[in-house]
Amino acid sequence: MKFFTAAVAAAAGLSAVGTIHAQSLPACSSVYTRKELLSLTPTEWSTVSGVLNAMQRNGWFAWFSYLHTQWFTQIHNQSQFFPFHRRFVYEWERVARLFNPAYVQPYWDEMRDYRAPATSPVLSSSWAGGNGQGTNRCVLNGVQAGWTMTYQSSHCLQRNFGNNGQPGPWYSPEYISSILQRSTTMDSFRSQIEYSLHGIVHINMGGDMATRASPNDWLFMLHHANIDRLWWQWQKAGHLWTMDGRNFDGNAMTLNTNIVYYNEPVRAVMQLGNGNMCYQYASDPVRRRSLLGNLEDLIESVLDLDDLKEWFPETAKGSNKPGLPAPAPAPAPAPTPVIAVANGRVIPYPKELPDSWVVSMGGDLDSAHRVRDDARKFVNAMKKAGYKSPI
Template sequence: MRSFALVLGLAMACTQQAAGLTPPADAAPYTACADITVRKEIRSLSSAEWKAYESAVQQSQKDKWVDWFGYIHNRLAVYAHGNSNFFTFHRKYTRDYENVLKKYDSSVVLPYWNAMVDFQSPSSSVVLGSEYLGGNGNSDTNCVTDGLASNWNLIYPENHCLKRQYSGSGSIPAWHSPEFITSVLQVSKTYADLRAGIENSIHGAVHLGLGGDMDTMYSPMDPVFWLHHANCDRLWAQWQAISPNDRTYMYDGTDSSGKTVSLDDTILASDVPVVSVMRLGYGDMCYTYDTIQAAKGNATALVKRQKCNKSPDQATQAVRNLPPEVLSTYYPSFASNKAINPLENEMPSIVPGQPMAADVKAAATFVPPKPNEKLRGKMPVPSTLTNKWITMMSGNVTEVREIEERACAMVDALNKAGYLSPYMVN
């Protein structure tokens, strides 16, 4: 088995003076990246980009990197979940994996999966089809037999095929909607707030929904893991970029031992401090996301606050038309009746539904399906996390149930207002 030191070697960070946003006085500065790549939503990749990514992943699996990352996650999971280590550990962890893939093909960039878009009927998403990541395991063994990881054989924690078992039964209940994640982005005032809101909602729902290996501590052995955690990282990055001067280096809450966290803390399984991953575009964090506008020489942050949307899209307008008491509770930014920073609004994130959309000339003008009027006021309540999952993730039951209660209450309020989600088309 290769030494994890090699992975760490791929994530070296410079300590030269950085231009731009000044880190806290006691934090080491990091130099700006010369080249910043853009992580895209999987459905917006071209066929060439997808094939390059697929090939690198297949090679990494043959070289047992998939098993190695599964081993590392399994050993550290109790420390990396249910506390403030969640975002920081997984940011470096996904970057380490991306750097491994780049050793096979330097053009490869880790994509993300915006699973919220598919919240109504996750199993029908093209992302879980044969063109991309494959679907449910077969009925006899739960082995995945189509898509990127078709017939994978893994050696950790013992020899086995890659397994999926949708929600343990063969079907996946609803996940958390773009409407709910938009609410989390708007109501979260601290890093700890955001971590709890994302980890205990869409993060856990996707893991449990796919089941099989994703419902274990060695879940990185399923290729869905990386795209899913890239999406969680994207949401953190967007939240940071909403107010970069305040949030880029905001790090609060406690670690797994209950100790108050600090930017000087060493990231799990590494020799680098937390501060080294806080700012995208600096040190080894040489990437951004397609939903974030990368700054070129901007002195305030890697990501600039995009121009406020003065002409809200139809989906956003539907939310803004909700009763004032609903807006003030779940969408304080919308309630202010001011121009909205696009980074705290997941509502316009509908992506083309066809695979390899970048190959289609008409993709730029693709019009998503119209919402089904018969489903007005019938938004489903998102699935809840099991006690077994919460225990495995070292989660706080009270914290988890409070997030779930808020999600249910939001759905109830929207349904009572006769709201029709633009994502409910089936």
């Protein structure tokens, strides 16, 4: 059974406590779908851009930047990270829908653009706009072109792409797939995502996105909708009610712990399509074929290599078909196979989070270094297997 495409029944495998919580969250009468940004229709994009301009005029960008700044240390580097940001993006979306009920928050699937992020259509003038220009690095195109932000002080919306305007590479879809499969606790999954894809997008977009007031840039909402989507994928794979690790106060994080600022229990945001979380994510964006499913087919073809079973344990389990006789003893190792992928390329090492930025954001250097080393080991394993990525 495919790890990314298998439907996980809401009640399957839940503890008694989890079942009680599931029953306490009524199913939504209707559910709207968050889509990848580039799959929006012209009408949908017109709705989104109109609402964003209205929210800027009415001070909402400043308000959400203020909240994120005020609570920054309580919502990063520990288990508030996923619940808070899910609730935060939902609150943004809820306010946006007061301006126009047709507004639905899109997401940016940054993994698709990991090799050369600056060339992403998302960062074109037709959508979110690109790098800042001039001495002040002001964003002059896209939906926020020429905006003046008011928090923390009056300034143009700024972006300053890393590596002199050519950030990247980021973290590959294959590596994020591996994190989804290997993480057995919420805290380990949180740390792996927070110090890989989450952090590198913030620092490499630069400007406002690299500060605690990052919600000044709408890229924040696109980015964190995608981070939320990845958490939901992990939840659906047998971790629906998994909440562990520590809270910002050092106490254990549980389903009954209140989400910072919102004074609501974590369990209130754990199940999409239930309670107030009346949204879902599109599973197959329009602009390209299903990404992770295709990669899984490729990866599965090299799972006879023990080192890749370590990186993709769920895919390895899925390749064991029930009811078949035990396989014959393995023959002597063959030469490392090269996976034939049209125009495939070796996965590059991802850029690292600068230690100075991790410290300035109140992060944990040991955690950041563990993720850095893990990502490098992953790339080495995929190179050894002869894997060539189509992305």
